[in-house]
Amino acid sequence: MRGSEPSRPSLITDRVALPPGLPGVWTTALATVLVLVMLGMLLWIVVVNAFAWFWPAAVCRVVETDGAEHVGIVVGHEEAPARAGGGRELRLQLKVGNRDLDGRDFLWLDERDIAAIDRPQSLVRVVRAEYGDAFGEIVGAVGPDGSPIAADDEALGRLLADGARWRAERRRLEDRLAEARRPLTRLEEELDLRERSVRADTEEGRAAIAALELAAGELASQLGPTLDGIERELARVVEDLVTARLAISAGDRDLEVTMDQVVEVSWPNRMGLPAKIATALRQGVTFLLSEPREANTEGGIAPALFGTVLLVLLMSVAVVPLGVVTAVYMTEYARPGLLLRLANQAVNNLAGVPSIVFGMFGLAFFIYGVGGAVDRTFFSDRLPTPTFGTGGLLWAALTLALLTVPVVVVATREGLLAVPRSWRDGSLALGATQWQTLRRIVLPAAMPGILTGLILAVSRAAGEVAPLMLTGAVKLAPSLPVDATFPFLHLQRKFMHLGFHIYDVSMQSPNVEAAKPMAFATTLALLLLVVLMNLAAIVIRRRLRRAYRGQTV
Amino acid sequence: MIPNGPALASHDLDLYYGEVQALKKITLEVPQGRITALIGPSGCGKSTFLRCFNRMNDMIEGVRVEGRVLVEGEDVHHPDLDLERLRKRVGMVFQRSNPFPMSIRENVSYGPRMAGVRGRDRLDEIVERSLKQADLWVEVKDRLDSSALDLSGGQQQRLCIARALANEPDILLLDEPASALDPISTAKIEETLLQLKDQYSILIVTHNLQQAARVSDWTAFFMLGELVEFSDTTTMFTNPSEKITEEYITGRFG
Numbered sequence: 029m030r031g032s033e034p035s036r037p038s039l040i041t042d043r044v045a046l047p048p049g050l051p052g053v054w055t056t057a058l059a060t061v062l063v064l065v066m067l068g069m070l071l072w073i074v075v076v077n078a079f080a081w082f083w084p085a086a087v088c089r090v091v092e093t094d095g096a097e098h099v100g101i102v103v104g105h106e107e108a109p110a111r112a113g114g115g116r117e118l119r120l121q122l123k124v125g126n127r128d129l130d131g132r133d134f135l136w137l138d139e140r141d142i143a144a145i146d147r148p149q150s151l152v153r154v155v156r157a158e159y160g161d162a163f164g165e166i167v168g169a170v171g172p173d174g175s176p177i178a179a180d181d182e183a184l185g186r187l188l189a190d191g192a193r194w195r196a197e198r199r200r201l202e203d204r205l206a207e208a209r210r211p212l213t214r215l216e217e218e219l220d221l222r223e224r225s226v227r228a229d230t231e232e233g234r235a236a237i238a239a240l241e242l243a244a245g246e247l248a249s250q251l252g253p254t255l256d257g258i259e260r261e262l263a264r265v266v267e268d269l270v271t272a273r274l275a276i277s278a279g280d281r282d283l284e285v286t287m288d289q290v291v292e293v294s295w296p297n298r299m300g301l302p303a304k305i306a307t308a309l310r311q312g313v314t315f316l317l318s319e320p321r322e323a324n325t326e327g328g329i330a331p332a333l334f335g336t337v338l339l340v341l342l343m344s345v346a347v348v349p350l351g352v353v354t355a356v357y358m359t360e361y362a363r364p365g366l367l368l369r370l371a372n373q374a375v376n377n378l379a380g381v382p383s384i385v386f387g388m389f390g391l392a393f394f395i396y397g398v399g400g401a402v403d404r405t406f407f408s409d410r411l412p413t414p415t416f417g418t419g420g421l422l423w424a425a426l427t428l429a430l431l432t433v434p435v436v437v438v439a440t441r442e443g444l445l446a447v448p449r450s451w452r453d454g455s456l457a458l459g460a461t462q463w464q465t466l467r468r469i470v471l472p473a474a475m476p477g478i479l480t481g482l483i484l485a486v487s488r489a490a491g492e493v494a495p496l497m498l499t500g501a502v503k504l505a506p507s508l509p510v511d512a513t514f515p516f517l518h519l520q521r522k523f524m525h526l527g528f529h530i531y532d533v534s535m536q537s538p539n540v541e542a543a544k545p546m547a548f549a550t551t552l553a554l555l556l557l558v559v560l561m562n563l564a565a566i567v568i569r570r571r572l573r574r575a576y577r578g579q580t581v
Numbered sequence: 582m583i584p585n586g587p588a589l590a591s592h593d594l595d596l597y598y599g600e601v602q603a604l605k606k607i608t609l610e611v612p613q614g615r616i617t618a619l620i621g622p623s624g625c626g627k628s629t630f631l632r633c634f635n636r637m638n639d640m641i642e643g644v645r646v647e648g649r650v651l652v653e654g655e656d657v658h659h660p661d662l663d664l665e666r667l668r669k670r671v672g673m674v675f676q677r678s679n680p681f682p683m684s685i686r687e688n689v690s691y692g693p694r695m696a697g698v699r700g701r702d703r704l705d706e707i708v709e710r711s712l713k714q715a716d717l718w719v720e721v722k723d724r725l726d727s728s729a730l731d732l733s734g735g736q737q738q739r740l741c742i743a744r745a746l747a748n749e750p751d752i753l754l755l756d757e758p759a760s761a762l763d764p765i766s767t768a769k770i771e772e773t774l775l776q777l778k779d780q781y782s783i784l785i786v787t788h789n790l791q792q793a794a795r796v797s798d799w800t801a802f803f804m805l806g807e808l809v810e811f812s813d814t815t816t817m818f819t820n821p822s823e824k825i826t827e828e829y830i831t832g833r834f835g
């Protein structure tokens with residue numbers, strides 16, 4: 029039999045074979061590289077664009093062939109639309125600012141029309157409270173007494189320092205005024221609510237209103253002298269601020285900037301690299317810590333940053349107990365069977381529900397349902413003005429908690445299942461109850477899992493925008509959700525949010541082109557915030573893991 | 582405690598894992614103040630039998646028990662039984678040491694703390710006494726607050742013995758306590774057990790016949806869920822009454 033078989037092919041062939049697995053290695057490696065490149069590009073685009081917001085770019089003077097002169101920052105170049113003459117041509121985009129003069133922030137200049145570009149040391153960038161930046165050369169100045177001041181560095185420096193001091197003084201006085209007036213303001217708000225309430229026309233309502241009016245009148249006459257004093261001081265400072273001014277020449281155009289409008293004056297062309305870096309850093313910090321101006325297109329993102337952090341914290345406070353308790357029941361107590369499998373599936377499917385659906389749920393259930401009931405029960409004298417029956421921090425946080433609870437449940441369940449059986453047995457055999465075992469042994473050991481869940485929940489929640497638009501995020505919140513008045517944390521208030529802010533600045537602002545770097549800067553802030561929160565949780569989790577390194581026993 | 586009565590007893594004990602019968606009509610009395618060893622081939626039900634006395638089989642899905650199990654004369658399946666009290670009185674040490682991820686001190690004081698004992702001094706006293714009884718005090722007294730997971734395998738197992746002793750039990754159940762340890766650690770554990778036998782009734786499952794011969798006063802031989810023979814250890818190892826016992830002891834199977 030054997031002999032009749034054809035001889036078996038040799039194991040050694042002369043075929044030139046590719047190394048085993050090579051095509052597989054290449055395609056998979058390529059895919060990995062592609063993913064990494066995309067990720068790198070994402071970061072790069074955000075960082076580069078955001079950088080433009082902070083970096084003090086050189087201010088240029090551009091002279092056209094027809095003699096027209098412009099001052100501004102070169103933002104970009106692009107190919108000009110073909111003209112009759114034909115041929116490729118570039119044109120450049122110049123941010124000229126000075127919006128109050130003719131409403132344009134940007135100019136497009138064909139390169140062939142440009143006679144000269146230079147960067148005189150004398151050109152300044154003035155960041156203003158209104159109308160955006162002003163560019164140009166300071167050609168004169170007026171002091172607080174209305175007399176002209178020499179436009180030399182020393183005198184200007186003194187005037188600018190004075191201006192900064194007056195503005196600080198103005199802010200301090202305004203705060204003092206608001207603080208002194210607060211009791212009265214509160215009474216007036218209350219009165220306003222009563223007058224608008226459905227019960228205003230009842231006898232009881234009229235009596236309440238009359239009493240409030242009386243109290244407000246008394247308080248007003250009591251506070252009168254104090255308030256008048258502060259107001260007089262304030263008027264004096266404001267007088268100085270609007271009298272003192274800078275005269276600026278920007279090419280063909282001239283403008284004046286009163287000191288009350290000045291936020292910052294800088295000479296970017298005089299800065300060396302260290303000064304530029306310092307300026308960029310300072311502007312970064314200012315960006316994070318200051319209020320937005322000009323319909324969010326200028327200034328900072330402090331309230332949005334604060335709102336996002338607070339929202340995520342509140343969400344965590346809500347989601348961790350809910351998720352952990354659910355996971356404990358499902359893992360430790362529920363009998364395995366069809367019901368548990370269904371519950372498990374339901375939790376998993378919840379994670380796949382589009383977030384806007386959660387937004388609608390939050391709107392219908394939390395705001396109209398629960399919030400409406402709360403208003404009818406506790407704030408009925410304010411109706412129809414809603415208190416909790418409208419979007420607010422609490423409802424947004426609860427909606428996000430619902431959105432992220434599946435992640436916490438799944439991660440906690442995994443953490444619980446990973447706790448060695450021998451620890452549970454050991455604890456029970458020592459006479460501990462099941463609850464004690466859970467509390468003292470199982471939950472602490474499952475802590476890394478719980479934290480993993482929290483990390484995932486936080487990452488998801490910090491970036492969610494859609495449900496927030498329905499549940500309380502706004503373009504501009506009049507006051508922060510935390511302040512000095514009782515009860516300090518105002519859960520019913522609307523809030524600002526980085527994600528929503530990005531959308532608002534890049535799509536809804538009156539000057540999208542000018543706000544573009546600002547939108548990227550906000551994006552970078554959001555990205556950093558999420559990374560920071562994740563890092564914090566990871567550090568905590570690693571600490572815990574170290575404590576439980578014997579978990580595999 | 583009932584003077585002279587058996588520490589542990591079972592009468593016609595049947596135990597089923599679902600449809601499979603793991604223990605068949607076991608009737609056995611474990612004497613007080615002695616070490617009793619349970620021997621037999623793997624899967625013969627000796628560990629299952631051991632776990633009947635502190636009802637650790639409750640946690641296994643589908644276990645059904647028939648017959649009576651008595652601890653110091655009291656029925657452990659009585660509907661009004663205080664399970665936590667039973668488990669405090671009947672301490673248990675597992676095959677693989679299972680110290681909790683806490684300090685040595687917290688491990689030992691765990692049982693008393695769960696039972697509501699408070700006060701640092703009192704707990705410290707319990708920790709010291711228990712560790713001394715388990716022969717571990719000298720080795721760990723200077724690092725009571727370091728993690729129990731840093732101890733060696735043998736030390737961990739003695740820590741588990743100390744942890745069980747901290748509850749002041751009357752009875753100790755040991756489920757192959759030395760099977761995962763090296764010979765020196767094993768010897769140490771055996772020495773500890775011999776010291777403990779004056780104060781506790783000890784029931785120990787072991788795979789190691791020499792160990793049974795060395796430490797135990799009484800020996801029970803299990804096979805396929807049945808109690809084949811129960812007698813004092815000397816008789817068991819020198820003159821067993823059943824042929825199959827002799828074959829097992831002399832190593833013809835197992």
